[in-house]
Amino acid sequence: MARRLLPYGERAMLVECADLAEMRALHSWLKAWFDRTDEAGRDGRPSPIAEVIPGARTLLLRLRTPLDPGFVRTMIETELPATGPGASTMINIPVRYDGDDLPEVATLLGCTTDEVIDGHTRQTWTVAFCGFAPGFAYLAPEDAGTEDVLRVPRRAAPRTKVPAGSVGLADRWSGIYPRTAPGGWQLIGRTPRQVWDLQQQPPALLQPGMRVRFEVAR
């Protein structure tokens, strides 16, 4: 499936990719392009792209200036190198695996709760994009081939209060609630690590591109 350019109002555009992997590759390509153009001398003039907002398989480009049509063609057509894990920051998240939905998740997946925990901790996750709340990161398995291992639907009835630090699963995603909020994800545990802290710089622990491993808290 070729990448597509979709309209998004007078000052933005949406680039749709084939999948999460292509989105991440294009995001890296865009960052590299603008770093290179900086060196080549844009003379400190700001980039035409004010902000890139990743989605599961899209990049929303908020524009400061219209993009050069030649650049847009390149962005859509260029062959992208597959992004390897690279040198991205690895964050370790200790988890007490005693979530209310852990037994239900095991039943849904047809395995034991130990196997759910093993599936969660054995693989490396990457931050695909952020949304829903400050500090909330959507984590996808780094190995796209294992996306279905822990794939469970959202809860039929969301909870009105999910405690801060709750670790959950929904579709192919895992995530950590930065603060108490309503939510419909399947809760498998809790972490004492703060993923959102205004006293820290930056305040969000997890940002797009970072790699995450979960471990059983002692």
Added chain:
Amino acid sequence: MIRIERAGPSTLVEDLGRPGLAHLGVSPSGAADRVALRLANRLVGNDEGAATLEVTLGGLMLSTDQLLWCAVTGPLTELIVTGSDGSTRRGTAPQSLVLQPGQTLRLAMPTTGLRNYLAVRGGLLVEPTLDSCSTDLLSGLGPDVVRAGDCFVLGEPVGELPDVASVPAIEPVRELWLTPGPRRDWLTEQSWRSLITQPWQVSPDSNRIGIRLLGPRLERREGLVGVELASEGLLAGAVQLPPSGQPLIFGPDHPITGGYPVIAVLTTDCGPAAGQLRAGDTIRLRERG
């Protein structure tokens, strides 16, 4: 120093927000009518992004212990200044005005429209969060909701005063212009025609996060009913189609990503205009080619 005597139905501290923090999951926030905010600040010779009070449905009453140069913009709204001797004088927003020490200023409820912006010369001195003084009602970032008893210290003036003290009032908003969005093709042709021809009523279930419109139920194309859209980025002014079939126009405190299709996007001018829509208003949506 100014003291809030009455806060009205909803008064918040707002400036031009904290754009550019989507990677942290933080909404841009800021004034719902950015044009009115910028104008209020220009009227008192402030930086356009200085912290102001966003007053929803009037009712704000404040007192000052110092000579106060301020301005109120937004829809036509009666302004009542009361002296310590009980004497009153009246004005009409949008305009700038001077308060003597000991005087109070009260905003009536605007007859049409929703939000007035009160700027003081020097701006409000408020502790910023992530480089902005704006209150974000989705995330809870920024200052608390303004309450009676709150006091604000003023900053130092930075710019020259303009040559005007009043500006024309904005017209009541009757229509919003939009362009087809990234998922326009998720709608049936009939539903798209409904979107841009039928009248829509602003739901009371509307706020800084989004404005819900009530009208004919909009339907997805047959093959897309029940299909989940992978989450994609959102911007203020995006018009989304939730499962209810009733369109939602995102405002400044919008979530960063969403899983329902964005079928249209408001034009640049109409974003601030949408910030003046009140529950019960009837509007039309028009497609800009």
